[in-house]
Amino acid sequence: MKVKSVDRNLQLANEAFKAQKWAQAAQLYEQEYQSAPSEKINHLLVKSLFEEHQYKMAYTIMMDNLNSYLMDEQHVILMVEVLLANRQLLMSHVLTATLPRVPAQVTRLIQQAEANARQEPNFKKDYQTFYQLSALTFNQQQRAFEKGKELPLDEWVTATKVLLIDPFVKPIIRVSLLEMVQKLKLPEHFEFRWLDNKNYEIVGNQLKSLAEFEKVGILENVLREMIDDHDPVTQQLYQNELGLQVTLLYPFIDRAIPDPRAWVTRLIKGDQVQSATLPAAYSLEWWQRKLSQIMSEMTGA
Structure with missing residues (x-):
């Protein structure tokens, strides 16, 4: 009997999904996901949550099985939509950098999200805080580093080039920034102040991951x-x-x-x-x- 009820639950979820009754579909898929998690249910649940504007929950569920979203164009687009709805601009660049080819729709989505970010009232203040991160305490530098991931890529790179050689940026923050440069596979030249207090030139896409x-x-x-x-x-x-x-x-x-x-x-x-x-x-x-x-x-x- 239990198997039949599960099958029925999934059938109802699929019907709600097809009818674009997103709240109902999300609720039913969530029950299914709790009892028998799978890639397919993860994708359907995330899509339903996203359409229902439950962006934080969609992000959390998606992160359970992130790699499965990189397998085809349809799910890459959904992944990027969820990331951008959660202001994860830099993460969208990091993940698309792993793809052999970035879908044109994804490029448009990211460009539009970055243009929107630049129009927000706090944009200049947030950018300045990240750019001048070295003036902050260690805990504040950590918070500014995380907040910096919400900046458009061009602004993030401009600030990061300065921060990587700033002696007042804590070493773990400088390394964290450099690791982001590596993940972004940027073909640009950067200078990096290492622990011996000397500057070294590196190329982003030539760095190895840890x-x-x-x-x-x-x-x-x-x-x-x-x-x-x-x-x-x-x-x-x-x-x-x-x-x-x-x-x-x-x-x-x-x-x-x-x-x-x-x-x-x-x-x-x-x-x-x-x-x-x-x-x-x-x-x-x-x-x-x-x-x-x-x-x-x-x-x-």
Whole structure:
């Protein structure tokens, strides 16, 4: 009997969808999605919620299975419509950058949304806040970074080129901006102020993502080998610290960590020799002390 009631529920949902009774369709698809989630039901539920102007809920459900929206043009268009309804302008560029070909309708949707954004009363203020992000506290910089994702791409890039070399932008924010540049696959040249306080020129679409660094996987394997599996809490703590270290060192992780085993040993055991003299620049100790100081400032420790 339960199977029949589920089938009936889905039939009613499909009938409501075809009749464009979006509220009814959304309610019925949501029941179906709770009991038996699938890509197909996700798509139908998101479409119904979007048409019913329940944009936040549509976004939340869509994010459950985002990759499934990149498989065909119809769902790419729906994905972008939902993103734009939630002011996720930059995310729409990030996701369409992964496509072999961007549908013309998607390009028009994004251009129109960006034109509309520039006409909003708070646009200049929001743009200025993002552009001058370095004047803010760490928590405020984090909020401004997130808010910046609602800016049109051209304005975001203009501000980001300045922020990437600004010494008063917190290192984790500079890295986060650079990771966005990588995801956007921008063919432009950028200067980036790394943790050694020197500027380096990089090209957006030549950057590797953090996940593509072989060294990161090697470091994680060494850490697992050195920390007993019977102590998962300690292992997780070191894993979190290591993850933050390699993020802060992006995009020159290989340059800072030539010897993964020595790096992990120093991470776990600290300085083997206590000395009042400062470590040599770019040495393992120098890097880890610098990272430790940055992370302490981030956590207020």
